[in-house]
Amino acid sequence: MGHRTAPHRRPHRTPPHTERGGTAVTAADQARDDAVEAALGKLDLDAKTRLLAGQDMWSLPALPEIGLGSLVMSDGPIGVRGVRWTADDPSVALPSPTALAASWDPDLARRAGRLLAQEARRKGVHVLLAPTVNLHRSPLGGRHFECYSEDPYLTGAIGTGYVQGVQDGGIATTVKHFAGNDAETERFTVDNAIAPRPLRELYLAPFEAIVRGARPWGVMTAYNQVNGTTMTEHRQLVNGVLRGEWGFDGCNVSDWTAARSTTGCLEGGLDVAMPGPVTVYGPALAAAVRAGEADGAAVDGAVRNVLRLAARAGLLEGAPAAVTEPPAPLDGAALARELAVRGFVLLRNECAALPLDRSSGRTVALIGAAARDARVLGGGSATVFPERVVSPLDGLTAALPEGALTYAVGADPSEEPAPAAQGFELRAVCRDASGAVLGEGGLPSGQVQWIGEDLPEGASYETLASVEITGTFLPRESGEHVFGTRGLGAFRLAVGGRTLWEGVQGMGDEADPFEAFFGTPRERARAVLAAGEPVGVSLTYQVPDMAGMPLKAVLFSLLHLGPRRDPEELIEEAVRAARAADTAVVVVATTERVESEGFDRGGLGLPGRQDDLVRAVAAANPHTVVVVNAGSPVELPWREDVAAVLLTWFPGQEGGAALADVLLGDAEPGGRLPTTWPACLADAPVTEVVPREGRLEYREGLLIGYRAYEAHGVRPAYPFGHGLGYTAWAYESLEATAESVRVRLTNTGPRPGREVVQVYLAPVADPVERPASWLAGFAGVEAGPGESVEVDIPLPGRAFEVWDEEAYGWRRIGGGYEVRAGHSYADIRLTATLHL
Numbered sequence: 001m002g003h004r005t006a007p008h009r010r011p012h013r014t015p016p017h018t019e020r021g022g023t024a025v026t027a028a029d030q031a032r033d034d035a036v037e038a039a040l041g042k043l044d045l046d047a048k049t050r051l052l053a054g055q056d057m058w059s060l061p062a063l064p065e066i067g068l069g070s071l072v073m074s075d076g077p078i079g080v081r082g083v084r085w086t087a088d089d090p091s092v093a094l095p096s097p098t099a100l101a102a103s104w105d106p107d108l109a110r111r112a113g114r115l116l117a118q119e120a121r122r123k124g125v126h127v128l129l130a131p132t133v134n135l136h137r138s139p140l141g142g143r144h145f146e147c148y149s150e151d152p153y154l155t156g157a158i159g160t161g162y163v164q165g166v167q168d169g170g171i172a173t174t175v176k177h178f179a180g181n182d183a184e185t186e187r188f189t190v191d192n193a194i195a196p197r198p199l200r201e202l203y204l205a206p207f208e209a210i211v212r213g214a215r216p217w218g219v220m221t222a223y224n225q226v227n228g229t230t231m232t233e234h235r236q237l238v239n240g241v242l243r244g245e246w247g248f249d250g251c252n253v254s255d256w257t258a259a260r261s262t263t264g265c266l267e268g269g270l271d272v273a274m275p276g277p278v279t280v281y282g283p284a285l286a287a288a289v290r291a292g293e294a295d296g297a298a299v300d301g302a303v304r305n306v307l308r309l310a311a312r313a314g315l316l317e318g319a320p321a322a323v324t325e326p327p328a329p330l331d332g333a334a335l336a337r338e339l340a341v342r343g344f345v346l347l348r349n350e351c352a353a354l355p356l357d358r359s360s361g362r363t364v365a366l367i368g369a370a371a372r373d374a375r376v377l378g379g380g381s382a383t384v385f386p387e388r389v390v391s392p393l394d395g396l397t398a399a400l401p402e403g404a405l406t407y408a409v410g411a412d413p414s415e416e417p418a419p420a421a422q423g424f425e426l427r428a429v430c431r432d433a434s435g436a437v438l439g440e441g442g443l444p445s446g447q448v449q450w451i452g453e454d455l456p457e458g459a460s461y462e463t464l465a466s467v468e469i470t471g472t473f474l475p476r477e478s479g480e481h482v483f484g485t486r487g488l489g490a491f492r493l494a495v496g497g498r499t500l501w502e503g504v505q506g507m508g509d510e511a512d513p514f515e516a517f518f519g520t521p522r523e524r525a526r527a528v529l530a531a532g533e534p535v536g537v538s539l540t541y542q543v544p545d546m547a548g549m550p551l552k553a554v555l556f557s558l559l560h561l562g563p564r565r566d567p568e569e570l571i572e573e574a575v576r577a578a579r580a581a582d583t584a585v586v587v588v589a590t591t592e593r594v595e596s597e598g599f600d601r602g603g604l605g606l607p608g609r610q611d612d613l614v615r616a617v618a619a620a621n622p623h624t625v626v627v628v629n630a631g632s633p634v635e636l637p638w639r640e641d642v643a644a645v646l647l648t649w650f651p652g653q654e655g656g657a658a659l660a661d662v663l664l665g666d667a668e669p670g671g672r673l674p675t676t677w678p679a680c681l682a683d684a685p686v687t688e689v690v691p692r693e694g695r696l697e698y699r700e701g702l703l704i705g706y707r708a709y710e711a712h713g714v715r716p717a718y719p720f721g722h723g724l725g726y727t728a729w730a731y732e733s734l735e736a737t738a739e740s741v742r743v744r745l746t747n748t749g750p751r752p753g754r755e756v757v758q759v760y761l762a763p764v765a766d767p768v769e770r771p772a773s774w775l776a777g778f779a780g781v782e783a784g785p786g787e788s789v790e791v792d793i794p795l796p797g798r799a800f801e802v803w804d805e806e807a808y809g810w811r812r813i814g815g816g817y818e819v820r821a822g823h824s825y826a827d828i829r830l831t832a833t834l835h836l
Contacts, residue, residue, distance in 0.1 A: 052273065079386070114168050142599050357582070369414075424560070431465060448467060479529070572616075721775075817833070
């Protein structure tokens with residue numbers, strides 16, 4: 001694309017008693033630096049290079065000779081899984097990152113981070129592999145639910161709060177995936193071609209904000225290339241920008257298996273190659289140094305960064321930990337419930353349909369398969385196993401008087417077999433080649449997802465020959481049940497003691513191992529079962545030889561699909577229930593086949609007959625409330641035909657309790673959209689996520705999200721920043737300077753509430769090409785009925801700047817700006833003109 005390469009800036013050690021990353025070096029910083037230098041001086045080349053390579057899936061080696069403990073990492077971002085992917089060690093499951101961003105509250109994000117630090121300490125984890133701060137470039141991005149927003153400023157603000165919270169607890173973060181990792185198709189190799197201005201103003205901006213605002217202890221570099229260079233070898237962006245310009249002094253960790261070149265990664269600024277023990281670092285790096293192919297000083301620089309991270313985490317003797325007294329303990333379930341409420345977005349509320357009337361005798365018909373079997377988190381590496389899950393049916397049953405609630409399935413979003421869950425009690429048994437049991441562990445579902453050291457105690461990849469998912473199934477319904485498999489390898493499936501299928505499942509069309517695991521399910525057998533009569537089930541998997549494989553894993557699933565009833569009959573049953581109730585609440589949802597890691601979405605439609613269900617119920621009951629259980633935008637073609645639409649995202653383990661709080665008025669839905677929701681896929685400004693010949697052109701430049709909708713004159717279903725509460729606000733005055741905006745507003749409604757005041761800048765006459773307007777600041781305010789409140793919202797200097805590639809720097813653009821304050825991007829209440 002003819003992008004000019006920035007001058008390379010070599011990283012340097014910060015001298016004592018100065019600044020690092022714009023922050024003064026404290027006495028504790030200096031003490032850690034001194035301890036790091038002393039430890040570094042005691043290491044030989046082999047020890048140094050061993051420290052830069054994972055010793056296994058999740059940890060770096062301990063070096064007792066210098067008093068260094070083993071640094072342990074774990075996936076996030078909505079929970080802390082620990083080093084074993086097992087239900088035997090449950091984790092608190094918070095709402096999805098899109099839900100957290102919907103709170104528009106960095107302080108709340110900080111509290112979430114503190115809880116995750118608490119969880120990490122409980123599980124012996126020192127580094128949380130989170131947060132994900134890539135942008136919602138396209139609604140088709142498969143990992144959309146794991147990121148925050150389409151807007152870089154909002155993403156940076158929420159990410160800063162999250163990182164501060166985790167590190168408040170003495171746990172490191174690795175802000176990821178640096179950079180341009182905005183889609184899943186060909187994610188290991190894709191070359192994302194991004195012009196200099198959008199790269200700086202959009203895709204690097206959240207990382208810069210977090211580095212400057214939170215001083216993260218780690219960053220994770222992505223699989224993909226940016227403008228022809230793999231990110232784990234991207235010297236310009238890592239050494240030149242991240243370390244040189246922004247002053248990042250933390251540790252740069254590769255995404256798992258992303259490091260591919262010993263000298264390329266070292267020169268590109270990569271500190272740690274994960275996972276191990278087979279990596280491009282370790283012995284391979286030591287040999288390269290001895291052969292004169294790699295720079296020993298660069299090795300020292302990488303080791304220094306690892307030792308600094310260990311010192312901050314309290315793992316290096318003689319170095320004061322960054323946190324010696326963690327914050328006060330937090331109630332995980334209570335915070336998960338609060339986060340869910342604060343992230344729920346009320347998209348529509350005609351005639352004050354919500355909150356529901358709690359008068360005696362009022363009835364509610366709850367409808368939808370997802371109301372009973374809720375999807376509370378996204379798929380892929382973000383998966384954790386909570387101790388409990390509160391479904392919408394659970395939450396409303398507990399909150400409403402006996403007899404006030406009825407339930408009907410209506411329509412099931414999944415028409416394919418899914419991991420065995422409801423009614424199954426399962427364990428995984430590991431055996432060696434002789435059939436002897438090596439170890440076993442509990443399974444919350446029919447999904448085995450062991451990567452690295454996740455194996456049950458007693459099992460090892462060297463001795464593991466087979467894994468059997470075994471247990472009992474108590475059917476809820478009589479009829480023909482479907483059983484299936486997902487994964488790669490040889491299987492034997494038995495139900496009721498009888499082998500129903502035996503065979504080998506191949507790769508198929510999937511190019512990504514995650515897609516193979518989470519992708520197309522295979523139906524294998526059918527069995528007629530009776531409701532309430534338990535039956536034994538077994539799926540045996542032959543583990544392939546993993547010798548020499550850099551990433552050892554066991555990934556497969558036992559799948560199940562209950563008896564299929566006639567879809568029209570199910571919808572008619574739901575209609576009868578809705579017609580007999582005062583209010584109908586329909587829960588619609590996506591599935592892991594729609595939203596998960598490893599693949600991008602093919603469309604925005606809800607799966608199954610859910611749209612038909614909503615239309616039929618709305619026709620039968622004008623008081624129909626639709627709850628949308630999805631992590632990313634979906635099409636809502638019936639949205640104008642229902643009384644209310646409430647978006648709950650993936651709401652975490654307490655989602656059903658939070659839903660009852662909001663529907664019944666015990667709490668106000670606090671969320672505002674962190675990304676624009678199109679009316680249909682054709683309206684989305686960016687839909688190209690599939691590379692052409694390995695290259696994905698970011699042709700849209702600066703125009704993603706709300707910037708693009710305005711530029712193209714397209715009206716979305718719901719604009720960026722939109723969200724309704726249970727009260728009303730009058731915006732009364734606006735005062736603006738180049739440094740801040742002051743807004744006065746009054747709660748004119750009957751209830752206390754919270755408003756998110758959003759400030760946008762629009763150039764009056766633009767001397768450079770920019771979007772029509774952009775988010776420049778925001779703040780949450782609370783007030784009781786009739787109360788007024790004033791809020792001061794700082795305006796960052798960057799809001800008035802553009803990236804000048806010719807000057808290789810930021811340039812402030814003077815002239816006139818319209819300062820807009822309002823309830824959303826499309827609901828501006830006050831304006832003022834500002835001249836720079």
